[in-house]
Amino acid sequence: MSRTIYWGSLVLSLSFLALPLLLVLPLAFNTSSFLIYPMEGFTFRWFAEVFGQATWTSAIMNSIRVALGAMVLAVLIGGLAATGAILTGRVAQVLLSALFVSPLVIPSIVVAVAFAYAFGRAGLSGSYLSLMLAHAILGAPLVFLSVLTSLRGLDPALDQAAASMGASRLHRFRHVTLPLAAPGFLAGALFAFITSFDEVVVALFLAAPESTTLPIALFAGLRDRLQPTIVVVALMLSLVSLAFLLVLGWMQKRTATSRQT
Amino acid sequence: MSFIEIQSVNKHYNSVQALFDVSLTVRKGEFVTLLGPSGSGKTTLLRILSGFEPVTSGAIRMGGRDITALTPERRNFGLVFQGYALFPHMSVTDNIAYPLKVRRKSRAEIAERVQTMLDLVQLGRFARRKPHELSGGQQQRVALARALVFQPDLLLLDEPMSALDKKLRFDLQEELRDIHRRLGTTFINVTHDQEEAMHMSDSIAVMNHGRIEQYGSAFALYRQPESRFVAGFIGKSNLLEGTVSAGIFRAEGGAVELQDAGADGAAALMLRPEDVLLSLDPGEDSGRVALPAEVVSSTYSGDRALYTVALGPQIRFLIYGPARAGLIADGARVFVTFDPKDCLLLR
Numbered sequence: 193m194s195r196t197i198y199w200g201s202l203v204l205s206l207s208f209l210a211l212p213l214l215l216v217l218p219l220a221f222n223t224s225s226f227l228i229y230p231m232e233g234f235t236f237r238w239f240a241e242v243f244g245q246a247t248w249t250s251a252i253m254n255s256i257r258v259a260l261g262a263m264v265l266a267v268l269i270g271g272l273a274a275t276g277a278i279l280t281g282r283v284a285q286v287l288l289s290a291l292f293v294s295p296l297v298i299p300s301i302v303v304a305v306a307f308a309y310a311f312g313r314a315g316l317s318g319s320y321l322s323l324m325l326a327h328a329i330l331g332a333p334l335v336f337l338s339v340l341t342s343l344r345g346l347d348p349a350l351d352q353a354a355a356s357m358g359a360s361r362l363h364r365f366r367h368v369t370l371p372l373a374a375p376g377f378l379a380g381a382l383f384a385f386i387t388s389f390d391e392v393v394v395a396l397f398l399a400a401p402e403s404t405t406l407p408i409a410l411f412a413g414l415r416d417r418l419q420p421t422i423v424v425v426a427l428m429l430s431l432v433s434l435a436f437l438l439v440l441g442w443m444q445k446r447t448a449t450s451r452q453t
Numbered sequence: 454m455s456f457i458e459i460q461s462v463n464k465h466y467n468s469v470q471a472l473f474d475v476s477l478t479v480r481k482g483e484f485v486t487l488l489g490p491s492g493s494g495k496t497t498l499l500r501i502l503s504g505f506e507p508v509t510s511g512a513i514r515m516g517g518r519d520i521t522a523l524t525p526e527r528r529n530f531g532l533v534f535q536g537y538a539l540f541p542h543m544s545v546t547d548n549i550a551y552p553l554k555v556r557r558k559s560r561a562e563i564a565e566r567v568q569t570m571l572d573l574v575q576l577g578r579f580a581r582r583k584p585h586e587l588s589g590g591q592q593q594r595v596a597l598a599r600a601l602v603f604q605p606d607l608l609l610l611d612e613p614m615s616a617l618d619k620k621l622r623f624d625l626q627e628e629l630r631d632i633h634r635r636l637g638t639t640f641i642n643v644t645h646d647q648e649e650a651m652h653m654s655d656s657i658a659v660m661n662h663g664r665i666e667q668y669g670s671a672f673a674l675y676r677q678p679e680s681r682f683v684a685g686f687i688g689k690s691n692l693l694e695g696t697v698s699a700g701i702f703r704a705e706g707g708a709v710e711l712q713d714a715g716a717d718g719a720a721a722l723m724l725r726p727e728d729v730l731l732s733l734d735p736g737e738d739s740g741r742v743a744l745p746a747e748v749v750s751s752t753y754s755g756d757r758a759l760y761t762v763a764l765g766p767q768i769r770f771l772i773y774g775p776a777r778a779g780l781i782a783d784g785a786r787v788f789v790t791f792d793p794k795d796c797l798l799l800r
Contacts, residue, residue, distance in 0.1 A: 349538035352505060355525045356532035357552035357603065367551075371542045 213430070220423040227418050238420040248425065250402075251409035258323045258395075258405055259388040265328030266384035270335025271377055275365070277336075278343045289340070296333045300393040303330070308397040318400030326394045331384030338383065342376025343369070375447045382436050389432065456481035456639055457502075457607060462511030464497055464663075471497045473663045475511070479656075484633050484640045486650040489660030490686070496611065498660070499643045503609050504528050515606060531600030531608040531638075535615060537592045539584035545571075545595050546580045552603040570598040573632060590621045597629070601636065610642040614649055626652050647687050651675075659683050675725070681799050684723050691729065691770040693722040697798065705765045707744050709793055721799045726771045728795040731760055731781065735788045743788045746770065751780050762789060 216227075223233035242248045270292070277288045295303065303326075311322040346369065354364040370377075392407045399408055406425065413422045455478035464472035472494045479485050487495040500506040502513065504525035512521045520528060539548050549570050553563045571577045574594035584592055593613060600608055613629075614622045630653050633640050644650055650657050651671040658668045659682070667674060667683045678684035681692070695704030698717045702709045709722065735743040746762040749769065758776040761769055770789060774781070781787060 347536065347538060349534045349536060350540060352525070353532065353534055353538035353599075354540075354551070354555075355505075356503060356528075356530060357555055357599070358526050358529065359551075359555045360526060363555060368540060372540075 216423055217427050217430075219420055220427045222420055225419055227420065227423065238424045242421050242424045245421075247404075247409060248421070251404050251406045254320075254399075254403055255389055255406040258320060258327060258403075259385050261320070261324035262327030262331055262388040263381050263385040265324060266331030266335050266388075267377060267381050269328060270332035270337075270380055270384070271339050273332070274336045274339035274343060274376075275369070277340060289336075292336045293333045295329050300330075300391075304394040304397040307394060311398065317398065318403060320403055322398050323395060323403060323405070326398055327388035327391055328384070330391065330394065331387045334383035334387060335377070335380030338380040339373060339376040342373045346372055375443050378443060379440055382440055386433055386436050390429070455479065456483075456516060457641075458512075458514040459498070459502075460512045460514065462498070462501060462513070463509045464494075464501065464506070465509045471663050472501075475663075475665055477658055477665060477668060479639060479641065482637045482639055484630070484642070484653060484655045486642045486644060486654040486657045487660055488644055488647060488650040488657050488686075490645055492662075493660040494663040495643045495645075495660045497663075499609055499611055499641070502607075502641065503530055503532050529603070529606050531603070531605035533593075533596045533600050533608070533610045533613050535612045537584075537596040537616075539592055539595055539599070541584055544581050544583055545576060545587070548584065548595055549599045549602050552599065556603060566602055570602045573601075573635075574598045574628075589617050590625060593617065593625060594628075597632070601632075601638065605638065608638050608640045610640065612644055613642070614644070614646065622649070623652075629653060651687070657687075659686060661686075677797065678723070678799070681721060681723075684797075684799060689726050689771050691724045691726065691772075692799070693724075693764070693768060695720065695722065702796075702798065705768065707742070709742050709796065711793055711796065711798065715798065718800070723797040723799050724770075724791055724795060726759070726773050729770060729772045729789055729791045731762070731772050731774045732788050732790055733781075733785075736790060741790045741792055743790045746787050746789045748781050748783050748785045748787055750783055753780060762787060764789065 218231060219227050219229075220238060221234050221236070222231045223235045223237070224231070273288070273292050277285050277292070280288060307322070307326045307329075308317065311317045311319075311326075316322040316325075350368055350372070351364055354368045359367070390407060391405075392411060395405045395408050396411070399405055404412075406429065410422060410425050410429075413419070413425070457477075457479040459475060459477040462472055462475045463470065475494070475498060477485075487498060489495045497506065501508055504523060508521060512519055514520065525532075540551065543551070546567055549567045550563050553566060558566075567580075568577075571580055574597060576591060576594055576598070579587060579591060584595065587595065593616075597613070610629075614625060617625065626649055629640075633653075642650075642653065654671065656668065656670055657674055659666045659674060661682050667679050669677075671687075674683060674687045678687065678690075684690045684692070693704045695702055696718065697703075697711075697715070697720045700711060702711055702720065702722055704722065730741075732743075735745075744764055746764045749761045749763050751761070751774075752759045753776055756776070758774050758780055760772045760774050760781070762772060763769055772789065
C-alpha cells in the first residue's frame with residue numbers, strides 16, 4: 193500500500209512539477225526560432241544572442257547588482273534583528289518575530305504598491321536604490337529566521353563563559369557568536385539573493401527601463417515574441433538557483449557533522 | 454583575613470524565594486564546596502557569585518570591596534561550567550588563549566602561559582585538537598585550564614564532575630586538589646556529591662532549602678553535625694528518636710545517661726556506624742550501653758560487613774562489623790553496644 197502511494201505521488205509530482213520544466217529546457221539549443229518540438233538541430237546561437245543583446249546583458253547585470261545590494265542590506269537588517277531578538281524575553285521575542293516576518297505574509301502586490309507610493313514620494317522611484325531597499329525588506333525575514341534558528345541552537349553557556357573571561361558583548365559576538373552562527377548568516381544571505389534575483393511583482397512596480405531586472409526582461413520577452421532566448425535565460429536562472437540550493441545543502445551537511453560531539 | 458564575604462544574601466524568583474539570608478566567608482586560598490541536594494540553592498548562589506544573577510538583597514564583597522553590582526566581565530573570576538562550555542570552533546590552544554586575547558596580552562606571553570597551563574593539566578599532546586575530538590575528562594581539564602590561565606581572583610566550579618564516570622571522577626578530584634595546592638587560588642565548588650566534597654575541600658557549606666545548614670570542615674560536619682539534615686546528608690548515620698529529661702535520654706529500646714544532655718524535650722540520638730559495635734552477649738564492660746537488637750540483613754564487602762539491625766519495629770541501625778570469621782546470620786539476636794561519649798543529640 194505504502195509503495196503504491198510512494199510511486200503514485202512520485203510519478204504525479206514529477207509529471208506535473210518537473211516534466212514541463214525539463215521539457216522546455218532542451219529548446220534552448222533548438223535551431224528553430226519557434227518553441228516547438230521536434231527539435232530541428234543543435235545550436236548555441238541563442239546563447240550568443242542573449243549575451244550579445246544589450247537588453248539581456250544589462251538586465252542580467254542589473255539583477256546581479258540589485259540582488260547583491262539587497263542581500264547585503266537584508267543580512268544587516270535580518271541578522272541584527274535576530275541577534276537582538278534572541279536577547280529579549282519570551283513574549284517580546286514572539287512579538288518581534290511576528291513583526292520581522294510580516295513582509296513574508298503580506299501579499300507582494302500590496303507591498304509593491306506601498307513601496308511604489310512611498311519611494312515615489314521620497315523621489316527614489318526607478319532607482320537601483322529603491323529596488324535594493326524593497327528587495328532587502330523582502331529578503332530580511334528569511335535572514336532573520338535562519339539566523340534566529342542557528343542562534344537558538346547555540347549553548348547559552350558559551351556566551352556566559354566568554355563573559356566570565358572578561359570579554360565585552362561586542363567581543364563575544366565577534367569571536368564566539370558570529371563564527372558559530374555563520375552557517376545561519378550564510379544560508380540567510382543565499383536566500384535573500386535568490387529572492388531578489390527571482391522577484392517580479394515589486395520589480396515591475398519599481399524598475400525604470402534602465403534598471404530593468406532579468407525576470408522583468410523575461411516577462412517582456414514573453415509578451416513580445418516567443419523565442420528560444422527566453423528559454424536560455426530561464427535555463428540560466430534555474431542553474432543559478434540549483435547551484436545555490438546545492439551550496440545550502442552542502443553547508444547544512446557540514447554543520448550537522450561539526451555539531452556532533 | 455576573610456577574602457570573599459557573602460553577606461545576608463536573599464534571592465527571589467518572582468514569588469519563589471531561592472535563598473534565605475545566606476552568609477558565608479571564604480579565606481584567601483581556601484577550597485570551599487557548596488554541598489546540597491538539587492533545589493537547595495547552591496547553583497543559585499554560584500550564579501550570584503559569578504555575576505550572572507542579581508541578588509534581591511544582601512551583598513558580595515571581595516577583599517573588603519563591594520562587588521555585588523559588578524558584571525561578570527569585570528569580576529575576574531574563572532568559571533568552569535557543568536557542560537564545560539568549550540568553544541567548539543576553536544582548538545584547545547585557542548580556547549585556553551581566549552581570556553588572554555581578551556586582555557590584549559602579547560603574543561609571546563599568551564604562548565608561554567598557554568603552554569604552562571597545558572603542562573599543568575597534562576594536555577600538551579592535544580593542543581591542536583578541537584573540543585569534540587577530546588574525551589569528557591580531557592574537555593574538563595581544558596575548561597579548567599581556560600578558567601585559570603588569566604590568574605583569576607577566584608575559581609568557581611559548577612558541578613565539574615557530574616558528567617564523568619566514577620573512576621575518572623576520583624582521578625580528577627585528586628588532580629583538582631593538586632592544582633589548587635600548587636596555584637593557591639581560592640576555589641568555590643558546587644556539588645551534590647558528599648564524597649567529592651569531603652575529598653577535596655577545606656570547608657564545606659551544606660545547603661538545604663535555600664539556607665546554609667552548617668559550614669565547617671569535613672571532620673566537623675561528620676563528627677559534629679548540628680542538624681538531622683547534615684547528619685543524614687554527610688555519611689551514614691543512625692538515629693534513635695526519644696526524649697530527654699533530667700540528663701537521661703529515653704527511647705523505645707532503652708535509656709542512655711548523657712553527660713551533656715542540655716535542655717529537656719524531644720531529641721534524636723545520633724551515632725555513626727563505626728561508633729557502634731555488634732556483639733552476641735550484652736557484656737559487662739564499663740560504661741558501654743547495650744541495647745538488644747535483631748539482624749535484618751548484611752552486606753559483605755571482604756574487609757568488613759555492613760549490618761542492618763532492628764532495635765524496634767521502626768528503628769534500623771547500620772553497623773560495621775568484622776567479617777574475618779564469617780557473617781552473623783539474618784534473624785540472629787544480638788546486642789548493639791556503644792559509648793555514650795560518642796553519642797550526639799540532635800533536636
